Amino acid sequence: MGEILSLERFRLDKYSDFPKWYHEILKHAKIVDTRYPVKGMNVWMPYGLKALRMIQKIMINLLEETGHEEAYFPTMIPESVFSKEKDFLQGFGGETFVVEGTMTKKFNEKLFVRPTSETVMYYMWNIWIKGRKDLPLKMYQIVNVFRYETKMTHPILRVREIMSFIEAHTAHATSEEAEKQINEALNIYKKFFDSLLLPYFIVKTPPWDTFAGAEYNYDFITAMPDGKGLELGSVINLGQKFARAFDIKFMDSDGKTKYVYQTCYGVSERTLGAVIAIHGDKKGLFLPPIIAPIQVVIVPIARRDEQDIIEYARGISEKLSEAGIRTYLDDDPEHTPGWKYYFWEMKGVPTRIEIGRRELNNNTVTIARRDGAKKITVNINELIDKLRIIWTEINDYLRNKAIEHLKKMTIITDKPEEIGKGVKGLIITPWDGTKECAEELEEITGKQVLGEIIESPIKLPSLQGKTICNRKPDRYVLIGTTY
């Protein structure tokens, strides 16, 4: 952990040059290494991966406690299986990697490397699902998926190997049960992003932009510091399209054979990209305590001959570790305490404990906070309780800051024609739901209609006046460019 760097103090403003800030923090904090020679494929460094594993755990718990079971389906999909649902093939065919053989052998049938797992899963569900007792079926898997992205790639945010795709799939006897499942999925995702203190809009994607093979889908969208939208996750009602393509039927209690109704939903490592971009600041990363690989860094302030201070610090480190707190004692003699303060702030550690002679003599420690609140000195008996309180306060701080960030990145207007093309940020404006009006909005803003707003963390004024198309609005629309 204690990598030795000749580090200059990290000082960059994410709002003035986000691409630079983002690239530099990924490098300095050792999240991913982008020097691997395949475009859109990055190496995950231990520190970044630890944070990602924490995020995965939150989602796994949410899925398990709502009755989803983990399974694993193969990565490679025969062309005949991949091609069964025509909209899906149309939507994903061009960006799917294809294996035709090895160096020395050509296969009889091409294998498609999963861009997402509908086809491989539903091939099996055709075999598994027989009767009503097999429903609902709720499964998830955590897998790498591959997409030959034609849009510009960005580390973690838009990549050609998504290494942490958590995809859940469900099958139900009735359309109503599938709708209920969509609600459960929305609630799972709300809890997930809320626990990471990320604010989001939930939009319903317009029909002309719906997931390939789906009836409709919801997207969770947040704003990045450059004003671009980031799709954090999708919740998709597949209706019976795949059921028909894969012939997934069950014998209902009325003795009739019926197609199932299906849903699916997925999130990826993008979530961590959003955490980095939205919570980070001029000093570098700022990781919420729930996912910080190191929740507390302990920095002894001691000369080389003051081993008693180091020992005292070690004792506290052990005590915190035993209490399940992720703690790191930085007793590296090669760096000054000041250097360490900057370094671990840059790494996003939410709380730092400073221990010198005075702390040792008084059985206390001094706690410094990544949010910049005043340092406090507490007795070691109170330490664990105090840390938990501080983390709650830090959560509040991050949540509020993130909402402020989102407000800053969002323009709410009923006169979109006045803001002009290419303005930074997401735009919210009244809409009547028509494609005609959406196209006009895209034309005047130079951005894309992302969908009808179903839920907003920013209070929207009541709808009035007329839309750009001169019609009466009945909803708000989210407009933006996305990663």
Next chain:
Amino acid sequence: MGEILSLERFRLDKYSDFPKWYHEILKHAKIVDTRYPVKGMNVWMPYGLKALRMIQKIMINLLEETGHEEAYFPTMIPESVFSKEKDFLQGFGGETFVVEGTMTKKFNEKLFVRPTSETVMYYMWNIWIKGRKDLPLKMYQIVNVFRYETKMTHPILRVREIMSFIEAHTAHATSEEAEKQINEALNIYKKFFDSLLLPYFIVKTPPWDTFAGAEYNYDFITAMPDGKGLELGSVINLGQKFARAFDIKFMDSDGKTKYVYQTCYGVSERTLGAVIAIHGDKKGLFLPPIIAPIQVVIVPIARRDEQDIIEYARGISEKLSEAGIRTYLDDDPEHTPGWKYYFWEMKGVPTRIEIGRRELNNNTVTIARRDGAKKITVNINELIDKLRIIWTEINDYLRNKAIEHLKKMTIITDKPEEIGKGVKGLIITPWDGTKECAEELEEITGKQVLGEIIESPIKLPSLQGKTICNRKPDRYVLIGTTY
């Protein structure tokens, strides 16, 4: 969990027809589904995957506590990177899946789908490793790897998508440090297989059969119920071959630039295959408590109107779950207690709690054991302590049974010429280490020389007499056919 099956009692002898036993138990216990239409690629079912996740956790802990850090390297490797080490290319080229493009686009350079990650990792290590402070470097990753196996595939044991390859890689400043690392790795693997109660031979692979690109390697080999050997894991000393191919050098403290020394070692889901095959019996699976997804199944013996018994059982289930014991209450009214006994025995659950009127009245439970030891009735206050004792006894039982199994599957002889070709089992016989003698042994046994025995769980007699080649033996050799 409580899948409803019209299940006949599982009754198969793994020694009389292992392929049948193995295939049937994978199906009945829902470990993997082999009906996916790509040869050698199977679907992991939730129950099998849960057991596998437990096994992964054991290895992750062992690697983390010895200072290995988890990273993640991309799945796809450009041809130019994959081809750098010539022995490796020679060894793996023919069985590596190749991506040449998508449905609509051909790439400029072919991408190789990792069969193992030396090349992708060491490309980066060339960038990362600069000085002595960067060493030792100890990393691991848990990934899916792909091998176009030409040998016959078997579910979990020999597959074309290995979905749980835990590969560790290290780099060191000196050859001595690399040797030390080999020892650490051997110890990690011993602890790992010991904790799963699997007996193994450690062999040093003969030079003509060493891992492509390595100096030498050790294999952990066990015997399956059909007498075939199963390689459970490899520990490989790579020397400086890859360091030279990838130009991985560091500036030593003497100011000179030197190539690093490297090691790597890996295990896969095969470990679970061995657990299933070696511990299983006529009744089905028998999972060691440490990895059993369900450690205790509770079966209430109650009529539908005896809800008080169900409630009592539920209370006990909750109490066990709170204590961190993986518990399942099977209160499904559709099956008889007898059916449930067979079913959960087949699923390998190590301990069963039976609760009827008598238990409720006396504040007791009755514990039945998968090893067939006598049922006992204990007060609920003693239950958790008693379970832990029983699991220790079950571990002893499984360990001893596995050693007996290995003895049964192994022929120790100094007259290999007398046993003839194609006899079932592994053969251990004196050897002088020469290729000439190895070839003669392979000729007369019809099996393969797997390597010099470094460690054996079966006591071997002291070496004497002459080898088949009429030379003085100085070691034992393990011979067999393998999966």
